[in-house]
Amino acid sequence: MASSGPVSAPVADLVGAFTPAVFARHINANSTAHAWWLERKRAAYARFESLPMPSRTDEAWRFSTLAGVALGGYAPSPEGAAAATPPALAVESAATLSFVNGRLSGSSPVSADLAKRGVVVSTLSDALARHPGLLREHFMAQPQKLGSAKFAALHEAFIQDGAFIHVPRGVEVDKPIVVVHGASGAGAAVFPHTLVIAEDNSRVTVVDHFVSEGESRQFACGANDLYAGHGARITYAAAQCWSFETLSLQFNSTVVRRDARVQSLNLHLGGRQARHESLSQLQAPGGFSEMLALTIAAGSREYDQRTLQIHQAPNTKSDLLYKNALLDKSRTIFSGLIVVDPDAQKTDAYQSNRNLMLSDDAESNSLPGLEIQANDVRCTHGATSSRIDPEQEFYLKSRGIPPKAADELLIFGFFEEVLSRLESEALHDALRTLIRTRIQS
Amino acid sequence: MSSLEIKNLHVSTGDKEIVKGVTLTIxxxxxxxxxxxxxxxxxxMAKAIAGHPDYIITEGDVLIDGKSILEKESDxxxxxxxxxxxxxxxxxxxxSIANFLRAAIQARMAEGEEIDAxxxxxxxxxxxxxxxxxxxxTARAVNEGFSGGEKKRSEILQMAMLEPRFALMDETDSGLDIDALRIVSDGVNSLRGPNLGILLITHYQRLLSYIVPDHVHVMIDGRIVKSGDKSLALELEARGYDWVKHEFANA
Structure with a gap:
C-alpha cells in the first residue's frame, strides 16, 4: 500500500547542520554569558528544532524556491580565519562597529561628547552586562509573523554577538553609526544582529553593511530590531552585499511609538537567494513608518520580500515603496500586507511594489494585500511591472551608450525616486557608489 | 575630411519597403x-542609418570613410x-541630463580613463x-516634462557635447515657435564647421532660411528625385511638391 498521509520529516532535514551536538558546542563555548541569555538560547533552539521547515502549502512561502533554504553544509560561526575588518562604507560616521563571523573585529567609539550624553554604541555582549534591562525589553521582543519563526529561532539560538545602539531621550546623533557585518570562510553560517533603541525625541541614523569575504557559499541568518520612542526619529539603511553564493534570511522588526518616525531603506545587492521579512508596528497615534527597498536581481538569483504594516492606533501612517530591477533569469517575490486594527481610524497606509524588467527571462511576483477593520482609513496599494521601452533603449544606444552602461543608467533612474527620499546627501552618495560597484561586479 | 556614403539604400519596416534606393554622399x-x-x-532613412532595430536595411550600404557600418550596433x-x-x-x-551626457561621453573614452568632472x-x-x-x-530627468522647444534644444545640446562627425537631424524644426526655431538654428549654425556633416530632414522651407544648406534633395516615395542647391528649396516653397512629383512621374 502506498503511503499517502503526512510523513514526519527526518530530523536531519529539520535542523540541517545545526544539530543538538553543534548547539551544545556553541553553548559550551559561550558558557560565561549571562544565564538569562543562555536560557533564551536554549528555548530558541527547542523552538527551532520543533518547528517545521517551510512547505509548499505555506502561504508565507508562496513562490519561494524552498530547495534553496535547506540548512545542510554550514558551520555556525567559525572564527574568522583572517578576521580582516571588512571595508566600511565611504561615509563619515559617528561611530563604527565591525564584526567578522559574529565576533567584533574593530570599532571606533562615539565622540566624548556623545558618550557623555549617554549614547551607547557597543556589542550585544557588552550590553548584556551593562544594560540587561534594555536588552530584555527590546531584543527580538516582537512576534515573528511573516513565515520565518523557525529561522528567527535559529538566529536567537546561535547568535554570537551583534550591535547595540542606544540613544537616550532628547539626544541627536547627526552622522550615521555604521555597523559592518562580515562573513568569512566557505560554509560559514553567520547570525548578524543590530538592535537600535531611540528613546523619546532622540534622533539617529544607523547603517548595516553586510559583506562576504570572497565569493564563497555562506549562510546569513540575521535580524534587526528598531525601536523609536515617543517623537524619536530613526533612519536605518541596510546594504546587503553578501556573496552571490550566499543564502540570506533577514528579519526586521520596527516599533513606532507616538509621533515617532522611522525611515528604513534595504538595499538587496547580494546573495544567491535572499529573503527579507519586514514588520512595522505603528503602536501609537502620530507614528510614521517609511519602508523602502531597492533590489538588483541578476543571474539566476532570487529575492523574496515579505512585509507587514500593522496599524494599531489611530492617526498612524505607513508608506512602503519597494523597487526591484530584474536582469537575466532572476526572480523576485514581493508579498505585502497592510493590517488596520478596528480602532486605528484615520490610518494612512500606502504600499507599492514596482518592478523594472530588464530581461525577458526574469520573473517578478507581487502579492499585495489589505486587511482593514476600521472604517475611516486611507489605504492604497499597487504593484506594477514594466519593461524597458525599446524606444528608450534605442535612444540611449543612439548616444553611444553601450547596453551594460544603459542598463546601469536605467536602474539608477528607476531607483532615484527612492534614493532621493534619504535626507542625508552623504549617505545617498555612499549608497549610490555601493550600488554602482555592485552593478559593475 | 570624412564622408558618409549612402549607397542604393533600401529600408523596410515589417513587410513594407519605405526607402527604395537612396544614394547620397555627405x-x-x-x-x-x-x-x-x-x-x-x-x-x-535616418533611423535606419542610426541602427534602429525596427528598420531593416534590405539592400545597399552605408559607409563612413569607405567602411561599412551596417554590421555595427547602434551604440x-x-x-x-x-x-x-x-x-x-x-x-x-x-x-538627469548631466548624468546621461556623462555616460555618453564616458562611453567614448578608453577603458580606465575617467571624465574630468x-x-x-x-x-x-x-x-x-x-x-x-x-x-x-542639468538636474532634470532627460526629456521628462520638457516642452517641445526644450526637447529640441536638449537634442542640440547633446549634439554639441558629443561632437559627432555626421548629424542626422530629423524634423528638428517641428513643433517650434519662431523664437525657439531661431535659438535652435543659432545652435546648429554655431556647430557648423569643417568637422561636421549634417543631413537636415524637413518638410518646410522655413528652417532653411535659418540654416542655409549647401545641397537640397527632394525625396518622394522613398527615392531622391531631384537635387540642387539652396535655390531648389525656394522653388519648392513657391511651387509645392506637386511639380516635382509630376516631373518625376514623367521621367
Whole structure:
C-alpha cells in the first residue's frame, strides 16, 4: 500500500547542520554569558528544532524556491580565519562597529561628547552586562509573523554577538553609526544582529553593511530590531552585499511609538537567494513608518520580500515603496500586507511594489494585500511591472551608450525616486557608489 | 575630411519597403537638406542609418570613410560619429541630463580613463549658455516634462557635447515657435564647421532660411528625385511638391 498521509520529516532535514551536538558546542563555548541569555538560547533552539521547515502549502512561502533554504553544509560561526575588518562604507560616521563571523573585529567609539550624553554604541555582549534591562525589553521582543519563526529561532539560538545602539531621550546623533557585518570562510553560517533603541525625541541614523569575504557559499541568518520612542526619529539603511553564493534570511522588526518616525531603506545587492521579512508596528497615534527597498536581481538569483504594516492606533501612517530591477533569469517575490486594527481610524497606509524588467527571462511576483477593520482609513496599494521601452533603449544606444552602461543608467533612474527620499546627501552618495560597484561586479 | 556614403539604400519596416534606393554622399563641412512631403521615407532613412532595430536595411550600404557600418550596433555607430537628433526624443525617467551626457561621453573614452568632472561641467554650461538653456536644466530627468522647444534644444545640446562627425537631424524644426526655431538654428549654425556633416530632414522651407544648406534633395516615395542647391528649396516653397512629383512621374 502506498503511503499517502503526512510523513514526519527526518530530523536531519529539520535542523540541517545545526544539530543538538553543534548547539551544545556553541553553548559550551559561550558558557560565561549571562544565564538569562543562555536560557533564551536554549528555548530558541527547542523552538527551532520543533518547528517545521517551510512547505509548499505555506502561504508565507508562496513562490519561494524552498530547495534553496535547506540548512545542510554550514558551520555556525567559525572564527574568522583572517578576521580582516571588512571595508566600511565611504561615509563619515559617528561611530563604527565591525564584526567578522559574529565576533567584533574593530570599532571606533562615539565622540566624548556623545558618550557623555549617554549614547551607547557597543556589542550585544557588552550590553548584556551593562544594560540587561534594555536588552530584555527590546531584543527580538516582537512576534515573528511573516513565515520565518523557525529561522528567527535559529538566529536567537546561535547568535554570537551583534550591535547595540542606544540613544537616550532628547539626544541627536547627526552622522550615521555604521555597523559592518562580515562573513568569512566557505560554509560559514553567520547570525548578524543590530538592535537600535531611540528613546523619546532622540534622533539617529544607523547603517548595516553586510559583506562576504570572497565569493564563497555562506549562510546569513540575521535580524534587526528598531525601536523609536515617543517623537524619536530613526533612519536605518541596510546594504546587503553578501556573496552571490550566499543564502540570506533577514528579519526586521520596527516599533513606532507616538509621533515617532522611522525611515528604513534595504538595499538587496547580494546573495544567491535572499529573503527579507519586514514588520512595522505603528503602536501609537502620530507614528510614521517609511519602508523602502531597492533590489538588483541578476543571474539566476532570487529575492523574496515579505512585509507587514500593522496599524494599531489611530492617526498612524505607513508608506512602503519597494523597487526591484530584474536582469537575466532572476526572480523576485514581493508579498505585502497592510493590517488596520478596528480602532486605528484615520490610518494612512500606502504600499507599492514596482518592478523594472530588464530581461525577458526574469520573473517578478507581487502579492499585495489589505486587511482593514476600521472604517475611516486611507489605504492604497499597487504593484506594477514594466519593461524597458525599446524606444528608450534605442535612444540611449543612439548616444553611444553601450547596453551594460544603459542598463546601469536605467536602474539608477528607476531607483532615484527612492534614493532621493534619504535626507542625508552623504549617505545617498555612499549608497549610490555601493550600488554602482555592485552593478559593475 | 570624412564622408558618409549612402549607397542604393533600401529600408523596410515589417513587410513594407519605405526607402527604395537612396544614394547620397555627405562630406564633413557640408549641410544637405532632404525635403519631401510626410511619409516619403526621410525619417525612416535616418533611423535606419542610426541602427534602429525596427528598420531593416534590405539592400545597399552605408559607409563612413569607405567602411561599412551596417554590421555595427547602434551604440557603436554613435561612437563612430553618427548622431541622430530625434523628432520625438524619448523620456528617461530619473536620469538627469548631466548624468546621461556623462555616460555618453564616458562611453567614448578608453577603458580606465575617467571624465574630468570640473572640465565636463564647464563645457556643459558653456554649451547651455549658447543654447540659452537654464543651468537648472542639468538636474532634470532627460526629456521628462520638457516642452517641445526644450526637447529640441536638449537634442542640440547633446549634439554639441558629443561632437559627432555626421548629424542626422530629423524634423528638428517641428513643433517650434519662431523664437525657439531661431535659438535652435543659432545652435546648429554655431556647430557648423569643417568637422561636421549634417543631413537636415524637413518638410518646410522655413528652417532653411535659418540654416542655409549647401545641397537640397527632394525625396518622394522613398527615392531622391531631384537635387540642387539652396535655390531648389525656394522653388519648392513657391511651387509645392506637386511639380516635382509630376516631373518625376514623367521621367
Amino acid at each position: 562630406n564633413t563641412g557640408e549641410i544637405h537638406a532632404v525635403m519631401g512631403p510626410n511619409g516619403t521615407g526621410k525619417s525612416t 557603436e555607430r554613435a561612437r563612430e560619429g553618427i548622431f541622430l537628433a530625434f523628432q520625438y526624443p524619448s523620456e528617461i525617467p530619473g536620469v 570640473s572640465a565636463y561641467y564647464k563645457r556643459l554650461y558653456q554649451k547651455m549658455d549658447l543654447l540659452k538653456i537654464d543651468r537648472k536644466f
